[in-house]
């Protein structure tokens with residue numbers, strides 16, 4: 001046993017959040033327990049991201065800050081895991097010799113043994129082997145009512161701006177039987193909401209023998225009794241088939257929310273990004289999703305300032321945003337990533353042009369988000385209560401089936417319950433509401449009866465996410 005206290009920090013996407021649950025379970029199995037401050041910890045783990053340059057800089061900045069602490073407490077073990085560890089490996093150790101272990105994304109299974117080894121030898125180690133990630137490892141869930149289930153890892157798309165295929169590898173799907181078994185176990189343990197996770201979920205199963213498609217997987221998980229909500233992230237617009245749309249529309253537990261990355265609204269830019277769809281295809285898909293699933297919320301990711309993007313091409317992105325009316329968007333300025341094909345495209349735009357475009361996009365999208373939230377004022381919707389609001393402990397915070405944040409006056413005993421909330425006022429961040437009297441109303445489509453105030457086990461602390 002290792003024993004002692006650990007501090008775990010997570011950067012990046014949902015997949016990293018899931019990996020941190022695996023890391024937490026590994027540390028639990030070594031009789032370690034979590035603490036809130038790194039100064040109190042015997043083991044510090046950074047689970048890192050490298051999707052944007054900013055994420056690298058943040059991690060490297062923090063690693064530098066820990067040098068004096070490590071000098072003061074040489075017995076402390078510092079671990080860097082995740083995508084940045086996978087990308088930079090030996091170079092990271094050369095730059096930060098006070099780090100003890102650099103662990104790749106494919107090597108989480110080995111964390112336990114490496115930690116025990118380092119405790120004995122005190123020799124720093126880089127363990128980055130590209131051997132395919134393991135999706136069957138024990139996890140310690142961040143809470144007892146929402147759970148993520150990885151269905152695949154890696155990606156075969158090779159979008160030119162993206163480092164993921166290089167650090168996570170090619171698509172590797174998990175057998176459907178294993179996904180369904182995990183869903184059944186989580187349902188039996190009282191979990192209310194499941195999220196199926198993958199870098200490109202609707203390419204799921206292309207690599208399985210016999211092949212299987214994502215729509216079939218959704219239907220199989222949708223048959224599991226006892227789960228109230230099923231979500232997934234992220235689909236690629238290219239692979240979004242009518243079969244998936246039908247499954248979403250027909251399975252009551254699938255939430256009325258689609259996160260579908262647009263990335264750019266101009267066909268030339270999309271081609272340079274190696275995104276094999278057109279703006280028309282995307283807009284048509286959004287129209288079909290809205291027609292098939294009334295009340296659905298659509299969110300997206302957008303990158304502005306891709307190399308060579310002209311003002312006119314950027315305007316085309318704004319035009320798609322106006323036409324689709326996304327409910328929410330994650331918006332970024334293009335960030336150069338060493339090792340990606342986009343790095344080799346000449347014509348990188350000046351920082352001020354990228355930032356100007358980003359702010360213009362954010363202003364437009366914020367107006368749309370606000371308008372769409374305001375349009376819901378007066379409606380009663382089902383909210384899964386996640387706990388007290390961070391800003392005001394007299395309010396609870398949760399999410400609708402459309403993934404909108406809702407805050408409302410309430411007490412902590414509501415945590416993990418599905419309740420009906422009257423939406424009172426819309427903002428850019430979400431909505432304020434008030435508890436609505438029973439009997440329950442339904443989801444935006446009216447297809448999901450609300451299991452009012454059903455009690456499940458209370459939440460445990462979540463690993464920090466930056």
Ligand code: SF4
Nearest residue numbers: 155157158159162164
């Ligand atoms: S689909 Fe493109 S952006 Fe998404 S993970 Fe794959 S390569 Fe990256």
